[in-house]
Amino acid sequence: MAYITKQGLEKLKQELEELKTTKRRELAERLRKAIAMGDLSENFDYKDAKEQQEFLERRIAELSREVSESQVVEKAGAGSGVRVGSGVTVESEGIKMTFAIVGAAEADSLHGKLSVYSPMGKALVGRKEGDAVEVDTPGGKTSYRILEVK
Numbered sequence: 001m002a003y004i005t006k007q008g009l010e011k012l013k014q015e016l017e018e019l020k021t022t023k024r025r026e027l028a029e030r031l032r033k034a035i036a037m038g039d040l041s042e043n044f045d046y047k048d049a050k051e052q053q054e055f056l057e058r059r060i061a062e063l064s065r066e067v068s069e070s071q072v073v074e075k076a077g078a079g080s081g082v083r084v085g086s087g088v089t090v091e092s093e094g095i096k097m098t099f100a101i102v103g104a105a106e107a108d109s110l111h112g113k114l115s116v117y118s119p120m121g122k123a124l125v126g127r128k129e130g131d132a133v134e135v136d137t138p139g140g141k142t143s144y145r146i147l148e149v150k
Helices: 006-036 044-069 119-124
Strands: 002-005 070-073 087-092 095-102 113-115 132-137 140-149
Touching (some): 006 070, 119 140
């Protein structure tokens, strides 16, 4: 079972629907055109379309599994500890950082979404405002103080 926010689950469902409908139709049309060209043994477009079809079906199966196995978590209330769905502000050496703790499927560090399974996510889960944590980073251990949990 994977933990996910409500927004993350909706995003997965939207991608799944897009792949099942629009992308499948587009790929089917591409295959029809390639088949119409004849001699499939020498038809690069046909071979490429078949490979794309295999990739598409694998992705649909993967997303279907993620959607069915995901457990939606709601945002934590004020004063509660850090968990999936929490917004967290931390400080280290005078630098403040704010991010959301999300499930693995939603992780996007460039947009401030850290996986609960990342080193930082693991260190923060269960902690409360005011707590200090140490995180193993590629540059060594780094200390953070939790300023706010939303």
